Amino acid sequence: MSTTPSNGHAIEMPNVVAWSPGMPPPDDPNVVPTGVNAPASGDDSAPFSPLHTRSHQMFPRLTDGEIERMSRFGTAARWRAGEWMFRMGEVGRGMVIILNGLVRVTRRDALGANQIIVEHGAGHFLAEVAQLSGKPCLVDGMAVEDVEGIVVPPERLRALLVAEAELGERIMRALILRRVGLIEKGSGPVLLGQSDDGRLVSLQGFLRRNGYPHTVIDACSDPDAIALLERISASTADFPLVICPDGTVLRAPDENQLATQLGWLPEFDPAHVYDVAIVGAGPAGLATAVYAASEGLSVAVFDCRAPGGQAGASARIENYLGFPTGISGQALAGRAFVQAQKFGAHIAIPTRIKALHCGSSPIQIELENGARVTTQTVVIASGAAYRRPAIEGLERYEGHGTYYWASPVEAKLCKNAEVVLVGGGNSAGQAAVYLASHAKHVHVLIRGSGLAASMSHYLVERIGSLPNVTVRTRTEIVSLKGDDRALTAIHCKTPDGPLTLESRHLFLFTGADPNTDWLRDCSVSVDGKGFVLTGPEAHDGRTQGVMGLETSVPGVFAIGDVRSTSTKRVAAAVGEGAAVVAQIHGLLAQRQALSVAGA
Ligand SMILES: Cc1cc2nc3c(=O)[nH]c(=O)nc-3n(C[C@H](O)[C@H](O)[C@H](O)COP(=O)(O)OP(=O)(O)OC[C@H]3O[C@@H](n4cnc5c(N)ncnc54)[C@H](O)[C@@H]3O)c2cc1C
Incomplete structure (x- = not known):
């Protein structure tokens, strides 16, 4: 049987391996990866x-x-x-x-x-x-x-x-x-299904982003796969199948079922009170975890998907200090994830936080399964999520030709194909450059008259130099068309009239909304768009005795993209992750002093 490990190489090549972006590069951590x-x-x-x-x-x-x-x-x-x-x-x-x-x-x-x-x-x-x-x-x-x-x-x-x-x-x-x-x-679980099936691609991305070894078998093109399917009495309705190392066969599992079966999720001692619970393991949350745990605080970190957050979707971050040749978001996140584990942070991924109960002291956070974790302080680092534009047919083709990020998994699917990408920000620019090295042609659609207003100069220049990228200004998607299985055409409106682009791959980079649903029932104040207020803005303009990253609820802090008026950059998120730990130390010391004085 020819199997494809997570990097796409046949495992028969014993000495020929390539680094996977799901993990830190295997170089000296202090030396620029070349x-x-x-x-x-x-x-x-x-x-x-x-x-x-x-x-x-x-x-x-x-x-x-x-x-x-x-x-x-x-x-x-x-x-x-x-x-x-x-x-x-x-x-x-x-x-x-x-x-x-x-x-x-x-x-x-x-x-x-x-x-x-x-x-x-x-x-x-x-x-x-x-x-x-x-x-x-x-x-x-x-x-x-x-x-x-x-x-x-x-x-x-x-x-x-x-x-x-x-x-x-x-x-x-x-x-x-x-x-x-x-x-x-490519050891570990085997994923078996149709290679263009959105659910297979999604599980593959999930394992990859969590740096977990796995192998993918295309059930359509691999003759041995058919024998295997007969042996375990599975049909295409069960795709994607996951055959776990202990022999368990999962039929079309979701990410949580897979993670549970693979033993990723730690148990939380209900009696333990953490110094800090961090919600979100993007750059902001991971930075907090590394600084807090390395400074001796007891730390729990939760993320509903994978380490890295939005940055994990970046094919190459070129403006992060110390990486002159750039670094992929997943490589950066992989390093930080291992670093946080080294210092003893308890990390639960995938675990969605359902609610914050800040009426009690200590504070409690509620996990999706109803369990509660108790903590002195909470850091809200839940970032932002991609916006889904109102396009007719979008829901139907999500996972079947429409994507919200461009990792090597998606890039492989687009090899030599026509690709349409929507968005004029830096994330769109990076994705366009990255996809151009795989696709036949990339059509970048923007509503405005040019990229300069919304995209960094270096990306505008790079896009301009790529012969297989066309920027189509003042262009908006109206509807998507396709067959039973996949997207086939994208209908747009332009100042010159309707335009149809024959493409099976649509990438959407149309901005993000704050992940603050889980704060709905607590008294943490948010701004008009749902971003969390901190510092004086969260305290009626008061500055005295107010910490810059503390929300309207004592002991609850907010950092990174989820914070109102924050700079939406990796470096800013990481900086706030470091800064918030100093403020947490200050708060814990204050409380300690009060309890000693009151004793
Ligand atoms: C494609 C792309 C490219 C980018 N490129 C660059 C770049 O080159 N340079 C740069 O400086 N910036 C870049 N950015 C922006 C940068 O990635 C963000 O500013 C940064 O990731 C913000 O970090 P964060 O930790 O605040 O939030 P996020 O990265 O959004 O992370 C938040 C995390 O919280 C988790 N979460 C949300 N809700 C819950 C919940 N209820 N329970 C548990 N977990 C939850 C999410 O799963 C996520 O992992 C890019 C963004 C994108 C999308």
Whole structure:
């Protein structure tokens, strides 16, 4: 069977791998990514990857001195030859440092295909990113000989990474490279369906944005898939099928069902009171998580989809400080996500917050399943969501030819095709440039007379230099037409009369509204458009004793795109994420002082 792992390469190419934008680039975190930057430009078919030249970093050998220093973080353990040390899909005991013996690490896809990743002996350690937060293992490990080792559980592993800076950096790099390797090789769950099915594309994007290894099989073009479908008695009505590593078959699951089956969601102790609960894991929320957790606060983070928020949809962010060659939003988010886990933030993705109960003290937030999490403070970082313009037929073709972002998954679907893109902002500009490297032609439709008023100069210039991009000014979509399965034509009105563009791919970048529905029943004040008011604006103009990012409710802060009058930029969101932590410290110290004085 020929399978397509998450990066689109056949897994029969053992040494040829390419970095997936779902994860941080496997380079030195302090060095500008160069060779690994190719995917940010949309070239997800790059034949070479730095991974195969970096096995020494992926599988570093520890010195006796290092093992001795690490041993204080773990406990001794033994396994007999032939015994499983950890199993894919099951929560393991943590990182294992091998003192004696030999361990075989294998990856297995959900169809049962096994492949040896590596055999490790004394001085090596066994772990990848999942062990940072105690998530289920992504590989199997068997003792080939009797093994003696040291088990370092997740919370002690995080303590080790922080306490041992240089060693911690090497271990962290190895964990990230190993995850990248698994994504490239395509282990984990198998997604089976029709490659242009919107639900398959959406699940694929979900796993990709969460940096989770998976494999996609096209049920129409792969003859072996038909045999598989017969074996598990599934029909096209069940598409997309997800065959999980433990053998469970999910039929057309939603994101929550899939995440639950894969063991992503942590349990929350109802008795624990967090210092801060962050709603949203976009740039603002992730920055808060990193600063708050690294400064010793107990932190819970919730996001209903994936880390990165809107920035995760950006093919290349070129104006974020420190990345002169640009960085994809997913790569930036992937780095921040791992960083927040390293400092011990409890991250629950996907988890939608349904309501904020700020009448009680401490405050409670209500999860979609009705469970409640208690916290001293809340940071609203729920950002904004794409606006759906009023276009006849839009609902019908959502997921069947209309998209709200342009990731490598969508770009692949548009290869050599005519593409229509609506919007004149920077996000539209980035997407147009990115899609132009895949599509035959990109038609950019804007209502205004030009791009200059709404788009950064560098993007306007770049679009102007691309021969396969046409900007159509004063043009609006009236309706969409298609067949039973997909969009086929886009009808527009222009100053010169009606225009029909024959295209199966429509990208909409038409602005965003604040994600503040979940605040409906609490007393957090919002402006006329629903963005959250903070500082003096939330306190009748009063400045004394008012913190700049605090909302009208004490202990509830708002940052990033969801905040009224904020600058809608990644750097601004990250800056507010850092600033809000200082204000939270101030508030907690004030409360502490009051309670001491009152005691
Ligand atoms: C395509 C695109 C390209 C862009 N390019 C650039 C660029 O090049 N440079 C730049 O500076 N800016 C860019 N931006 C803007 C930038 O991405 C945003 O300013 C930034 O992401 C805002 O961060 P945030 O964390 O405030 O909100 P968001 O990024 O919107 O994140 C909010 C998060 O909250 C989650 N959420 C919402 N409601 C709930 C709920 N009830 N429960 C749980 N979770 C919830 C969402 O799932 C989301 O992940 C771009 C935006 C887009 C769309």
